[in-house]
Amino acid sequence: MKDSGTYNVDREGFYGPYGGAFIPEMLYPNIRELEERYLEIIYSETFQSDFKSLLMDYVGRPTPLYHAKRLSEHFRGQVFLKREDLNHTGAHKINNTVGQILLAQHLGKRRIIAETGAGQHGVATATVCALAGLECIVYMGALDVARQSPNVHKMKMLGAEVRSVHSGNKTLKDATNEAIRDWINHPVDTHYIIGSVVGPHPYPDMVTRFQSVISEEMKSQLLEKTGRDHPDYLVACVGGGSNAAGAYYHYLDDARVKLISVEAAGHGVDSGESAATTTLGSDGIIHGSRTLLMQDADGQITEPYSISAGLDYPGVGPIHAWLAKSGRASMVNVEDKEALEAAFLLTRLEGIIPALESAHALAALAKLDFGPEQNIVVNLSGRGDKDMEAYSSHLQEYPNNTEE
Ligand SMILES: *Cc1c(COP(=O)(O)O)cnc(C)c1O
Numbered sequence: 001m002k003d004s005g006t007y008n009v010d011r012e013g014f015y016g017p018y019g020g021a022f023i024p025e026m027l028y029p030n031i032r033e034l035e036e037r038y039l040e041i042i043y044s045e046t047f048q049s050d051f052k053s054l055l056m057d058y059v060g061r062p063t064p065l066y067h068a069k070r071l072s073e074h075f076r077g078q079v080f081l082k083r084e085d086l087n088h089t090g091a092h093k094i095n096n097t098v099g100q101i102l103l104a105q106h107l108g109k110r111r112i113i114a115e116t117g118a119g120q121h122g123v124a125t126a127t128v129c130a131l132a133g134l135e136c137i138v139y140m141g142a143l144d145v146a147r148q149s150p151n152v153h154k155m156k157m158l159g160a161e162v163r164s165v166h167s168g169n170k171t172l173k174d175a176t177n178e179a180i181r182d183w184i185n186h187p188v189d190t191h192y193i194i195g196s197v198v199g200p201h202p203y204p205d206m207v208t209r210f211q212s213v214i215s216e217e218m219k220s221q222l223l224e225k226t227g228r229d230h231p232d233y234l235v236a237c238v239g240g241g242s243n244a245a246g247a248y249y250h251y252l253d254d255a256r257v258k259l260i261s262v263e264a265a266g267h268g269v270d271s272g273e274s275a276a277t278t279t280l281g282s283d284g285i286i287h288g289s290r291t292l293l294m295q296d297a298d299g300q301i302t303e304p305y306s307i308s309a310g311l312d313y314p315g316v317g318p319i320h321a322w323l324a325k326s327g328r329a330s331m332v333n334v335e336d337k338e339a340l341e342a343a344f345l346l347t348r349l350e351g352i353i354p355a356l357e358s359a360h361a362l363a364a365l366a367k368l369d370f371g372p373e374q375n376i377v378v379n380l381s382g383r384g385d386k387d388m389e390a391y392s393s394h395l396q397e398y399p400n401n402t403e404e
Pocket residue numbers: 091092093120195196197237238239240241242243244310311355357358381382383
């Protein structure tokens with residue numbers, strides 16, 4: 001893996017003005033240990049060979065790059081789907097948790113903690129803890145525990161302890177605070193697995209590197225299928241931004257590739273109910289890094305909203321704050337109803353039911369100005385099994401005779 005220049009992290013852990021490690025002093029030893037060792041461990045021969053073989057035989061990589069012919073006809077451009085939905089546990093999140101569990105083992109940790117909102121990262125973490133035989137504690141807001149019972153059952157079946165958090169709004173932010181408190185109290189034996197390109201340095205860079213397998217595969221797959229190793233457009237949804245960062249990584253400094261980042265606009269950017277962080281956000285500090293976040297005039301974080309649980313995060317990873325601010329990536333806002341429409345369109349044209357998050361990325365296809373011979377890759381971050389309740393409540397709006 002290469003270290004690309006301008007848009008990548010610098011030695012101090014910053015992307016332009018964003019990133020860094022703004023943490024309580026009591027976390028310094030934990031973060032320092034990680035910062036000093038992560039690169040040396042990740043690029044050691046044993047780590048690389050263990051990581052690659054788990055990605056292949058356990059996760060099911062490489063994931064296919066699928067030329068979606070009927071979708072291509074519909075949008076009059078050559079649309080390719082990077083099939084992260086076909087990974088074990090149904091999304092890209094497992095790429096990162098497999099990497100971090102190996103790292104934890106190299107660091108000699110015996111106990112894993114994580115926080116989760118919708119439960120997807122909790123399941124991906126509980127999965128690799130079962131695989132490695134490590135103790136797993138997942139912090140989850142009490143409200144989310146009640147809303148996301150299938151994922152809570154999965155985590156428990158995988159052997160994890162789910163700790164319900166009753167403070168604050170009883171959602172992700174409160175679960176994160178509890179996880180950080182736990183880590184402060186267990187600095188020696190515990191590794192904290194963060195699920196996206198967020199948090200203090202080195203997490204955003206570390207998670208980006210684990211997810212960069214997506215663009216690494218994409219390069220050779222595109223070369224084979226199109227004769228060029230790059231697309232004209234590369235589209236991904238951004239919650240915290242890990243699937244997008246992984247899909248972009250090897251193209252960050254390749255100006256031939258237009259990077260399109262899709263944020264959830266909920267009921268509309270100006271509706272007061274959205275998660276359009278880079279459009280509505282301003283500079284601030286969340287979860288230990290400086291980035292763009294949705295906050296009021298007093299710096300209180302605004303509660304985000306999206307139909308998609310994986311995208312309703314009030315910040316973005318610092319790499320995305322920088323990609324947006326510098327103009328390297330173009331931001332596209334997609335509302336709930338546009339994402340639903342895109343999900344039904346993909347399902348009816350290609351027989352693939354996408355995750356609601358990925359449906360936001362697909363919906364951007366209707367808003368881009370590409371030609372019939374141009375190649376567009378959409379990172380299909382996950383599958384829609386978890387979203388069937390939302391989809392089935394909208395079935396009557398999409399009668400089953402597709403008009404083309
Ligand atoms: C969690 C999730 C996301 C959002 O997370 P990122 O870190 O922004 O990638 C997107 N898609 C799916 C399927 C998810 O589960």
